[in-house]
Amino acid sequence: MLIKCPRGWELPESMATPETAYFNRRTLMKGLAAGSILAATGFPSGHVLAAKASDPPADDPSAKLYPFKKNEKYTIDRALTDPEVNATYNNFYEFGSHKEIWKDAQKLPIRPWMVTIDGLVENKIEISVDDLMAKMQLEERLYRHRCVEAWAMTIPWSGFPLKVLVEFAKPLSAAKYLVMETFTNAKVASGQKQFWYPWPYVDGLTIEEATNELAFIATGAYGKPMAKQHGSPLRLAVPWKYGFKHVKSIVRFSFADKQPKTFWQTVQASEYGFWANVNPEVAHPRWSQKTERLLGSGVRVPTLLYNGYAEAVAALYLGKEKEPLFR
Numbered sequence: 001m002l003i004k005c006p007r008g009w010e011l012p013e014s015m016a017t018p019e020t021a022y023f024n025r026r027t028l029m030k031g032l033a034a035g036s037i038l039a040a041t042g043f044p045s046g047h048v049l050a051a052k053a054s055d056p057p058a059d060d061p062s063a064k065l066y067p068f069k070k071n072e073k074y075t076i077d078r079a080l081t082d083p084e085v086n087a088t089y090n091n092f093y094e095f096g097s098h099k100e101i102w103k104d105a106q107k108l109p110i111r112p113w114m115v116t117i118d119g120l121v122e123n124k125i126e127i128s129v130d131d132l133m134a135k136m137q138l139e140e141r142l143y144r145h146r147c148v149e150a151w152a153m154t155i156p157w158s159g160f161p162l163k164v165l166v167e168f169a170k171p172l173s174a175a176k177y178l179v180m181e182t183f184t185n186a187k188v189a190s191g192q193k194q195f196w197y198p199w200p201y202v203d204g205l206t207i208e209e210a211t212n213e214l215a216f217i218a219t220g221a222y223g224k225p226m227a228k229q230h231g232s233p234l235r236l237a238v239p240w241k242y243g244f245k246h247v248k249s250i251v252r253f254s255f256a257d258k259q260p261k262t263f264w265q266t267v268q269a270s271e272y273g274f275w276a277n278v279n280p281e282v283a284h285p286r287w288s289q290k291t292e293r294l295l296g297s298g299v300r301v302p303t304l305l306y307n308g309y310a311e312a313v314a315a316l317y318l319g320k321e322k323e324p325l326f327r
């Protein structure tokens, strides 16, 4: 007999835990956090569970560099999401297909962290994350963050424009796409033992998108190094696109002449495409995208075309109207 269990991405949006119930449950759990239950989670030696989920990783030596100057061009007309709310409601399938992965994500060792830049470039580059950060001008930007599951947050990211990394990489003129890849380490990321997922997590942008002023590589959040569950030490933030484009814990930037097949296209191509631009008028096959829930407050607000960033990005898609730009 074939029993079909719905996997994380197959749940209808309405079945997601309402965040008020979710956060009440978390408050209850807090009292247990320091006790024996968490002591038994099997962390590699030297990995200490942070007191608060939003605390920066203890093994991140870049902490002394923070905070960075705020870039006033990128501010927002709505309240920032509480960092604890942000840090305890995540998607990071490497650590499980539920929202409570933050504890397991602490198992990820983030130093040494080497980044490879290869493919259609003048010279392949292997560089440590700290050397890469030293070459970049770091800053803070407030961005909207909109998941395809119709929840949203507002986050102060720290990091640098992806455009500067592209310039540093010196891509050849044949390069049309930038592909980003997450680490593979099933020893610490138990989700990577789930063979039906096409690990490693991969997604990509066109070169025009990657060099758009909004495309950002985040190293931190809330004025500190980013907590591991957000994709420490390097994570993409492209705020006009659904969250699944925001590749976490990147180890490789590869330049290509062909559009890559992304992680989510391999999993469910009928629902998740390459472009994934936010649009209230284009429903997900299983739910509407007209509104979004602001995590923390639970308030529902209208979804904005390109998540409110049309002025900066709409021109990228002129002439591409026949492409599935909004899923």
Ligand code: MTE
Pocket (backbone or CB within 6 Å): 089, 090, 091, 092, 093, 094, 146, 147, 148, 182, 201, 229, 230, 231, 242, 243, 244, 245, 246, 247, 248, 249
């Ligand atoms: N990157 C990796 N490597 N693995 C993932 O599972 N999930 C994506 C994206 N990046 C994911 C990932 C999805 S579906 C979303 S909505 C965002 O990360 C969530 O980012 P957040 O947890 O920091 O809010």
